[in-house]
Amino acid sequence: MTATTQTVREIALEQPTAIRVFEQFGIDYCCGGRKPLAEACAAGNLEIAAVIAALEAAEKKPGTELDNWTDRSxxxxxxxxxxxxxxxxxxxxxxxxxxxxxxxxxxxxxxxxxxxxxxxxxxxxxxxxxxxxxxxxxxxxxxxxxxxxxxxxxxxxxxxxxxxxxxxxxxxxxxxxxxxxxxxxxxxxxxxxxxxxxxxxxxxxxxxxxxxxxxxxxxxxxxxxxxxxxxxxxxxxxx
Known part of the structure; x- marks a missing residue:
């Protein structure tokens, strides 16, 4: 379950499939990614429940894995x-x-x-x-x-x-x-x-x-x- 207090950056790092969701909703996960998810949703007039639901669906969807570079050279x-x-x-x-x-x-x-x-x-x-x-x-x-x-x-x-x-x-x-x-x-x-x-x-x-x-x-x-x-x-x- 994604915590609304997590930053957008933290979510993108923990769940690479979140990147597609953030792109879909227009949420900045790179330069402006240090905002908590709730704050980012409020700034974009987004319904946070819809964003969280999309994040959870993306994580469960098969065949959408992105490369995880946190442990590669x-x-x-x-x-x-x-x-x-x-x-x-x-x-x-x-x-x-x-x-x-x-x-x-x-x-x-x-x-x-x-x-x-x-x-x-x-x-x-x-x-x-x-x-x-x-x-x-x-x-x-x-x-x-x-x-x-x-x-x-x-x-x-x-x-x-x-x-x-x-x-x-x-x-x-x-x-x-x-x-x-x-x-x-x-x-x-x-x-x-x-x-x-x-x-x-x-x-x-x-x-x-x-x-x-x-x-x-x-x-x-x-x-x-x-x-x-x-x-x-x-x-x-x-x-």
């Missing part, structure tokens, strides 16, 4: 993040930018929110391009070496940033910034709701934005709630 988790989520960001953002330009050119004069969405998407692209590079080139390799040091009984690897908590704090702040931009895109788009006269490209654009948001939430959840806390604890155990 950090190297395997970072490899998964890069292969699945980083690769998705790199391929999907250029596609969304092209769709944004098309819908702005066709509908921007009558729907003033579209140029604003396109601008926010451009800023998101800039933020994430730099963010992913820092993780792939600096932070993830260091954490992998840290994990190998513990396994091999060798000294902690040298870093240019002191404790691993320093770059992790920066990455978390950048996650928050990306989440803020996505929330603004969701607001401007009316929760990705296309108007009655929307063309197929318009539908494809909003559908793509919705899917991108869902993937980024899962991406940030893995890093903020699993990978980063485990890396901080790992560093403490390496001499």
């Amino acid at each position: 950090l190297e395997s988790l970072s490899s998964h993040i890069v292969a699945k989520h980083h690769a998705y960001v790199k391929s999907e953002l250029p596609r969304l930018a092209q769709l944004a330009q098309k819908v702005v050119n066709r509908h921007g004069s009558t729907k003033p929110e579209l140029p604003l969405i396109a601008t926010a998407l451009m800023h998101l692209d800039e933020e994430l391009t730099q963010h992913l590079a820092k993780e792939e080139e600096v932070l993830f390799p260091y954490i992998t070496r840290l994990e190998q040091s513990l396994s091999n009984g060798t000294p902690k690897p040298h870093s240019c940033f002191g404790t691993v908590s320093n770059p992790i704090a920066m990455m978390t702040q950048e996650h928050d910034a990306a989440g803020t931009l996505l929330a603004e895109i969701r607001r401007l788009s009316g929760n990705f709701t296309t108007p009655p006269d929307a063309c197929p490209t318009f539908h494809a654009f909003y559908d793509g934005l919705r899917e991108f948001e869902q993937d980024l939430h899962q991406h940030i959840h893995l890093e903020n709630n699993i990978y980063f806390p485990r890396a901080i604890e790992l560093e403490k155990s390496v001499s």
